[in-house]
Amino acid sequence: MALVKPRVWAWFGPPVLALAAAGCQPAGTAAPAKAPAPAKVEGAPKEAELATVTLTPDAEARLAVATAEVVRRPVPRTATYAGEVVIPPGCLTAVTSPFVGTVKAPAGGKVPTPGTVVKADQPVFVLVPLLSPESRATIAPQLIDAEGQVKQAKEQLNIAKVALDRAENLVRDKLGGSAALVDRKAQYELAQTTLRAAEDRREILAKVAGDMETGAVSTQTITAPASGTVQNVHAQPGQKVAAGAALFEVASLDPVWVKVPVYVGDVSRLAPDRPAGIGGLADAPGAPGERPGKPVAAPPAGDPLAATVHVFYEVPNGDGAFRPGERVGVTLPLRGEGAGPTVPRAALIHDIHGGSWVYEKVGDRKYARRRVLVDRVVDDLAVLVSGPKPGAKVVTDGAAEIYGTEFGNTK
Numbered sequence: 001m002a003l004v005k006p007r008v009w010a011w012f013g014p015p016v017l018a019l020a021a022a023g024c025q026p027a028g029t030a031a032p033a034k035a036p037a038p039a040k041v042e043g044a045p046k047e048a049e050l051a052t053v054t055l056t057p058d059a060e061a062r063l064a065v066a067t068a069e070v071v072r073r074p075v076p077r078t079a080t081y082a083g084e085v086v087i088p089p090g091c092l093t094a095v096t097s098p099f100v101g102t103v104k105a106p107a108g109g110k111v112p113t114p115g116t117v118v119k120a121d122q123p124v125f126v127l128v129p130l131l132s133p134e135s136r137a138t139i140a141p142q143l144i145d146a147e148g149q150v151k152q153a154k155e156q157l158n159i160a161k162v163a164l165d166r167a168e169n170l171v172r173d174k175l176g177g178s179a180a181l182v183d184r185k186a187q188y189e190l191a192q193t194t195l196r197a198a199e200d201r202r203e204i205l206a207k208v209a210g211d212m213e214t215g216a217v218s219t220q221t222i223t224a225p226a227s228g229t230v231q232n233v234h235a236q237p238g239q240k241v242a243a244g245a246a247l248f249e250v251a252s253l254d255p256v257w258v259k260v261p262v263y264v265g266d267v268s269r270l271a272p273d274r275p276a277g278i279g280g281l282a283d284a285p286g287a288p289g290e291r292p293g294k295p296v297a298a299p300p301a302g303d304p305l306a307a308t309v310h311v312f313y314e315v316p317n318g319d320g321a322f323r324p325g326e327r328v329g330v331t332l333p334l335r336g337e338g339a340g341p342t343v344p345r346a347a348l349i350h351d352i353h354g355g356s357w358v359y360e361k362v363g364d365r366k367y368a369r370r371r372v373l374v375d376r377v378v379d380d381l382a383v384l385v386s387g388p389k390p391g392a393k394v395v396t397d398g399a400a401e402i403y404g405t406e407f408g409n410t411k
Contacts, residue, residue: 066397090190
């Protein structure tokens with residue numbers, strides 16, 4: 001007979017667990033207290049309370065502190081872009097050899113190198129013709145071609161003159177814009193330069209043809225067609241050149257043009273009839289040394305990959321400060337005016353982190369440093385996004401000295 005082992009049942013339900021939990025803590029014992037805080041902060045300073053400078057009467061008189069009121073006023077709207085200095089159309093002239101010959105340096109001088117400033121009619125090369133049978137055979141067709149180029153240049157000059165006169169009449173009668181007039185003047189000047197170059201080439205060829213008939217060989221002096229800067233030199237003394245070979249290029253760099261790529265979505269916001277400000281690439285708008293750029297009409301151009309179109313401005317460059325290919329900062333005028341609180345630019349103080357501040361007068365000889373966010377700078381005014389409210393007085397003369405006093409850099 002088999003023995004049957006008795007079964008033992010164990011129940012670990014919630015009532016047993018609750019009793020066990022209750023048995024772990026004696027009755028009437030309180031929960032443990034929270035750990036104390038590592039520190040206690042009282043009177044946490046605010047940014048506006050960090051910097052209040054109280055000057056003595058003598059210090060305020062010595063600094064000659066002057067204040068100006070924050071005024072809400074309409075200020076022209078602008079946008080800043082990067083531009084590129086380019087040579088205006090018609091101001092880069094290439095000089096070619098009128099016939100086959102040998103290049104020599106001018107008498108008593110040397111061939112100008114690229115970057116050299118030359119005057120109009122200054123000798124650059126001396127060309128000695130090669131009276132070979134081949135050159136004798138080609139001189140007659142070249143002379144005929146030169147006559148045709150002179151006639152064509154005269155026709156272009158007459159057309160440009162008519163267009164220039166019409167544009168001047170429209171501007172005088174207030175029926176046309178000044179941009180079209182500038183474009184017509186540039187075309188007329190280009191036609192004049194082309195005609196002079198064609199006439200010079202015809203005269204040289206005619207003289208060479210006459211020398212061939214008499215058997216005499218006379219050298220020809222190649223001069224600069226206009227005052228400017230030598231951009232490229234394509235021949236060297238002792239080199240033989242063919243008829244029509246490029247010798248050198250001269251660029252007139254006063255004035256220059258600035259090409260500005262503008263996003264297509266911003267073109268409608270621009271004021272095309274107002275001048276722009278041209279300065280250094282890192283300069284703030286309205287910085288000292290900024291030059292006015294007059295809008296000019298130019299052939300439409302753009303960059304489809306960058307989604308930009310090009311606008312052009314003419315800038316005086318008598319001192320040669322701007323060079324072709326240089327990147328510059330351009331402050332473009334926008335349509336309309338935006339009103340906002342303004343302070344004189346002299347009131348702005350910049351810290352080492354690029355933050356902008358002003359000192360607001362909060363009491364008798366008391367000045368509090370306030371952070372400001374500048375939207376734009378137009379002439380000598382700064383338009384604020386945030387800062388002291390209109391009616392507050394900010395320091396203009398003596399702001400830098402108060403800033404130094406606050407940080408212990410002055411006495």
